[in-house]
Amino acid sequence: MTVAADNGFASAVQAMMETLRTACADPADAVRLLSSLAGYDPGGVPSTVPVGGAIFTITVCMGRFFRRAALSSLARACATYQPSSYDDALAVRLAVAPLYDAEILVAGDAEEDASYQALRSLRAAVLDDLMTRGSDLARLTTITTNLPQPSLALAYRLYRDASRSDDLIARANPVHPGFMPTSLVALSS
Structure with a gap:
């Protein structure tokens, strides 16, 4: 999915995700909230009718866009989250990794190479950061x-x-x- 000209919609979606993240007083709440949004699936049924096909296409693309905006904000939430123990850092890491993996697979299947690479880099950065900060904590x-x-x-x-x-x-x-x-x-x- 590419956004050729940002008419404010893309910025508004990203701002909404950031507003949700910053509205949570506890970073753990932000991680939980954004994790549920990162798994958003708008559903929809493919159609052979031109209008139905167009509706399905925009529904799929918007689902991808919302998930990716949530994953971006989730990375920021994970960066501010302070694990209380090694086990806590590991649990958060195990909870968020599948969310990134699922969207990486979607981007790869859709041949969206730039999104695929960006999501892989973001996933690696988030998981490395959580393990680095959690490695010095007690079990x-x-x-x-x-x-x-x-x-x-x-x-x-x-x-x-x-x-x-x-x-x-x-x-x-x-x-x-x-x-x-x-x-x-x-x-x-």
């Missing part, structure tokens, strides 16, 4: 205790730092921080 591990313990005591026992109890509380979501579950997922270090 998640399952912690098991015999009895429920207060979050402060558990944080001190695990990390020798009671101030990290807030992270344990956020990950375990206990009924009360004085009684942490006997099995929870926490950062390994």
Whole structure:
């Protein structure tokens, strides 16, 4: 799909995707929102009637355009997203890679060489960035205790730092921080 003359429509679609991205206070929300938009499929049924064929063609092309604008904004959302652990960075990477792969395949099948190359480069940059930033982070591990313990005591026992109890509380979501579950997922270090 090529846009010979931008009459403002292309800019408006890209601005809409960026507005959606920046409207999300949390970059994780932006990643989730744009991921769902990057999978947009307008549907449509091919037709042998000239008008029906033209409608189908524009529907397919607009679907591609919307997905690619979403993928562009998704790359920016991933760049601002700060993973909390190595596992978190890996999960985001595994979630967004298929979105780029699907659109790369669409561009390749449609013989859109410039889009194909641009999407491959964007995919590589996004995935490399997520792994680079996530590689220095601690992995998640399952912690098991015999009895429920207060979050402060558990944080001190695990990390020798009671101030990290807030992270344990956020990950375990206990009924009360004085009684942490006997099995929870926490950062390994």
